[in-house]
């Protein structure tokens with residue numbers, strides 16, 4: 274069984290799509306652990322503000338099979354893949370880490386670079402797994418968040434009503 278950390282984001286009908294994404298993850302992988310939900314301005318393109326969170330799952334799926342399954346969940350939630358790479362999205366689910374695997378596995382880059390770049394990934398990850406070591410850098414996510422330039426990206430926690438998940442939220 275592998276432990277996998279996932280980043281979820283949405284900037285179109287955010288609550289609806291994040292809830293549906295989490296429901297689909299529970300259906301496929303059982304109980305989840307999730308961070309708080311954070312709102313932040315869109316990074317990298319002009320668009321509506323995002324909601325983001327990090328979820329931990331346990332799975333026997335290979336990296337490639339998991340990536341396919343996540344893509345399917347995105348598609349079921351109205352994800353459009355035409356148009357520019359950076360554009361508004363109903364639901365984005367990215368694999369951040371898969372156990373301690375590093376390098377390119379089944380076409381997936383592990384760990385995902387965005388962990389070190391984006392506050393909307395690193396802060397919720399540091400909440401969910403403060404003492405876990407980044408498999409390449411060798412520092413914990415809490416240490417990485419403390420060292421992060423926290424003035425560079427503003428984000429704020431929001432109330433998030435995920436009706437089917439209240440018992441699993443940290």
Ligand SMILES: Nc1ncnc2c1ncn2[C@@H]1O[C@H](COP(=O)(O)OP(=O)(O)OP(=O)(O)O)[C@@H](O)[C@H]1O
Nearest residue numbers: 340358359365366367368369380381382383384385
């Ligand atoms: N860690 C990863 N998690 C998810 N997909 C990844 C990862 N590393 C590489 N990929 C590849 O990137 C491709 C693009 O998917 P991705 O969801 O990242 O696109 P995108 O959502 O437009 O980009 P981004 O999420 O960076 O905005 C996927 O088909 C997948 O094969």
Ligand SMILES: Nc1nc2c(c(=O)[nH]1)N=C(CO)CN2
Nearest residue numbers: 282313314315316317323393
């Ligand atoms: N705040 C925020 N900005 C983004 C996000 C995101 O999830 N949150 N995702 C992007 C493409 O994956 C680009 N920009």
